[in-house]
Amino acid sequence: MINILNVGLGFILVWVLVNSFFMPRLRQRPVEENAQEQDLVSILIPMRNEEKNVAPLIHSLSQLTYQHVEFLFLNDQSTDETRLRLEEKIHLLPNASIIEGKELPAKWVGKVHACHQLSCHANGHYFFFLDADIIIQPHTIEALLQQARPKQLGLVSGFPKFPVKGTAWLCQLLVPMQHVIIYLHLPLFLANYTRMPMASAAHGSFLFFSRACYEAIGGHKEIYHSLIEDIQLMRNCKEAGFPTRLVNNTGVASCVMYETNSEVWEGFSKNSFPGIGRSYILGYCLLLFYLIAFVTPFFLALYGLLTLQFHFIFPYVLTVLIMIWINAQAKQRLVISLLVPFSALSLMSLLFYSMIRSKRAGYTWKGRVYK
The missing domain is CATH 3.90.550.10 (Spore Coat Polysaccharide Biosynthesis Protein SpsA; Chain A)
Structure with a gap:
């Protein structure tokens, strides 16, 4: 079971590495001195x-x-x-x-x-x-x-x-x-x-x-x-x-x-929830994905530390490496990569809450209510 998890997380790590190369970086450049035309x-x-x-x-x-x-x-x-x-x-x-x-x-x-x-x-x-x-x-x-x-x-x-x-x-x-x-x-x-x-x-x-x-x-x-x-x-x-x-x-x-x-x-x-097309099937699939990929490795790592079976720590290491790469691309603080299981749990809770709100009261933002 843990080997399957390692393979899956390894694939995700390779995926985010390769995927990031298809997002061009917007760079600061000096003003062109003799620009022929300046659009408003x-x-x-x-x-x-x-x-x-x-x-x-x-x-x-x-x-x-x-x-x-x-x-x-x-x-x-x-x-x-x-x-x-x-x-x-x-x-x-x-x-x-x-x-x-x-x-x-x-x-x-x-x-x-x-x-x-x-x-x-x-x-x-x-x-x-x-x-x-x-x-x-x-x-x-x-x-x-x-x-x-x-x-x-x-x-x-x-x-x-x-x-x-x-x-x-x-x-x-x-x-x-x-x-x-x-x-x-x-x-x-x-x-x-x-x-x-x-x-x-x-x-x-x-x-x-x-x-x-x-x-x-x-x-x-x-x-x-x-x-x-x-x-x-x-x-x-x-x-x-x-x-x-x-x-x-x-x-x-x-x-x-x-x-x-x-x-x-x-x-x-x-x-x-609106961002995923208000699809309950996709919503529940994402909840399951984050639970397996980003929350479970943390508890496996705790188990590995308590029992001195250190190979149980490796899935958590992979999740942290995934986050380190993404946070480096995004210029976020790398130390927050260690908090990935708690970020995932927060994201899962938020998505579940958003799914519930969609059916019931709608969403509130800056004093206005939207269905």
Whole structure:
């Protein structure tokens, strides 16, 4: 039995090693001195109750080296001082505007509606949707254009680096697992080098569209009811015939998504089960997979230590090596690799909870309830 587990984990390790080579790395590069043409890039940022993120976000944007940009911020019915903080800082950015968001129409998802409103005001050749909690490096737009222009990509996205702040244990365990899901479950060759819609992933905090692609797929309006709008947008781009890329953008973007246990639980629960198509069969298969592959090896290791049968430790060593490779690619702290069984248990609990919520009360996020 333990030999079968070792073989399976060994295969998974080889898989994530090989799979990672099909995700191109988005690199910071200097500005091209004699660029013949600079396309206008619209940077579009929805903000709902984001007062704490305004200052670091605008400071980050003010450092961008690409000059041909416009900045559009949408205050999405905020009940805190988001609007006031924006008004205090917006002078630091050239060509910047604040849009006051409209009431959320029936059946629309809040963020999707906010992004749709932003797109209606955008003038750029490219639409760059960012979340309020993201920080990007000065040469990010140049790096994106150097990726998108030669290949005429319709959409470039990536999962940023996720610095974990505070002592919230769910942040430590769950936030870095987003990269695990990509490197482990998504065949990146199919995602990046075919137009197969089902092999798609994207991160809503970092979406870089060509305007032609965005308009061809109907933009956010076409997916007004989707809780996993980022993945659905990527699929729509592929179905419309546009090439896309999921890139490793951890060198140019970082995102402090959540800072409390409740934020992590609420935020991930609304995405985890919808993210697998609300399939209960797939959900239970994933629960079983994580139990066998990432939780069982830890208890085997404990048994091996207690009985001095050290070959029982090897499966846990393999799981840690898998995590070390993924965390190294994602620029996460390598020490959290040792916590893989607890991360897996947290992920399993979250998925199970999300499955239950889907049938009963729906999902709550930023004061709004979604079915």
